Amino acid sequence: MEYHWLKTFCVAADTLNFRKxxxxxxxxxxxxxxxxxxLEEYLGTEFIIIKVFSKSNIEYIPSDSSVILSIIILCLNLFRLSTSKQ
Known part of the structure; x- marks a missing residue:
């Protein structure tokens, strides 16, 4: 697993928009x-992406909720580490 995959996932989940x-x-x-x-391939699961009202807005619904919980925890830890360095 690469750090930039997780960072990308965190930012995409935060913005709910791949372009942003x-x-x-x-x-x-x-x-x-x-x-x-x-990241999906590495974790062996697929995130189901639902289009919400606009073709650019996204919402993640994991096929395995334990996987998404693990990713959220990793994202929170990454955020905590990045803010503690500032």
Whole structure:
């Protein structure tokens, strides 16, 4: 598992928008998609992405809720580490 996959997931989950996530991360939108796909493959689960009202808004619904809980915990730990360095 790569740090940037998790970071991408956290930012995409926070913004609920791949385009906005790519802007925040200063990467291309296809890179965001690739990072999410690689994370799914690594974890052996697929995140079901639901389009909500607008084609650019997303909502993550995991196929395995324990996996998403683990990712959320990792994201919180990453956030805590990044803010403690500032």
């Amino acid at each position: 996530a790519s802007e925040k991360l200063m990467v291309s939108q296809p890179s965001v998609t690739v990072h999410i796909k690689l």
